Amino acid sequence: MEIRGKVVLITGASEGIGAACAQVFGARGAMLSVTARREDKLREVAGADGLVTAGDLTDPAVRRRAVEETVRRFGRLDILINNAGAGLYGATADAPMEQVRRLYELNLFAPLGMIQQAVPVMRGRREGVIVNVASIAAKVTLPWLTLYSASKYALHSMTDGLRMELRRDGIHTITVCPGYVSTAFQQNVLGGSVPESVREGKWFRITAGECAEAIARGVERESRTVVVPRAGWAFVIAGRLFPSLVDARLERILFRGPSR
């Protein structure tokens, strides 16, 4: 899909990958609608012509308002980028259920809720692209982020199913699987703390701008899955071909070794 002139709604756009997406899509001539909780940050990102809808995306009313306001302002919605998300570190067996529920509300149910609002609008024009920002952890489970990985596996699977369900409506879906992106992700976690052995990891490390560029190219090419950086595919393929070896390496990193 050509991005110029299209209306793009980006969740989690107040910082990190979402804010970078706003910059990259705006520079390509898209009209911006941005949402997250921090309104002041969103205003900086949206610029004079962009639409800001502030609120907590785990609230169905906020999701409805974000889509309705977008359609009211711009008359349509062409691209939805479900980017808002957060991590949860720590041992799965000890994870507080309340934190796990919040993780799934944000990483899975909020994107699903946004999709349920956006699809009827896109169907009306028989055109649309839905981008779900998952993670490399949606391809290979990271044991320091097991429940996060599970939420992103679910998001990935949902994106694949939706592609088949919605193709006849002219709507395409893309899963984005970034490696390590330099953002405040590790500070903005829902719970737990980052093990020393993975903090500042250098595996597949990229900037938010590089990630956003890859997302824009994925939309232009209507890719199925964007793994960014592309070197991440080596890790994904190793995980498929040699799962026990990759598990053993990840287990060593979790319990003692450095990730560099």
Ligand SMILES: NC(=O)c1ccc[n+]([C@@H]2O[C@H](COP(=O)([O-])OP(=O)(O)OC[C@H]3O[C@@H](n4cnc5c(N)ncnc54)[C@H](OP(=O)(O)O)[C@@H]3O)[C@@H](O)[C@H]2O)c1
């Ligand atoms: N950074 C990485 O290494 C990495 C790697 C793979 C995948 N990802 C994925 O990429 C996406 C973006 O991550 P990031 O690194 O850019 O993280 P980030 O810098 O922490 O940004 C997260 C964004 O989500 C928003 N957000 C969080 N909770 C929200 C809520 N309840 N309601 C509305 N908005 C909410 C935040 O805005 P407010 O605080 O203003 O609400 C912020 O704009 C996430 O889905 C993450 O899982 C990140």
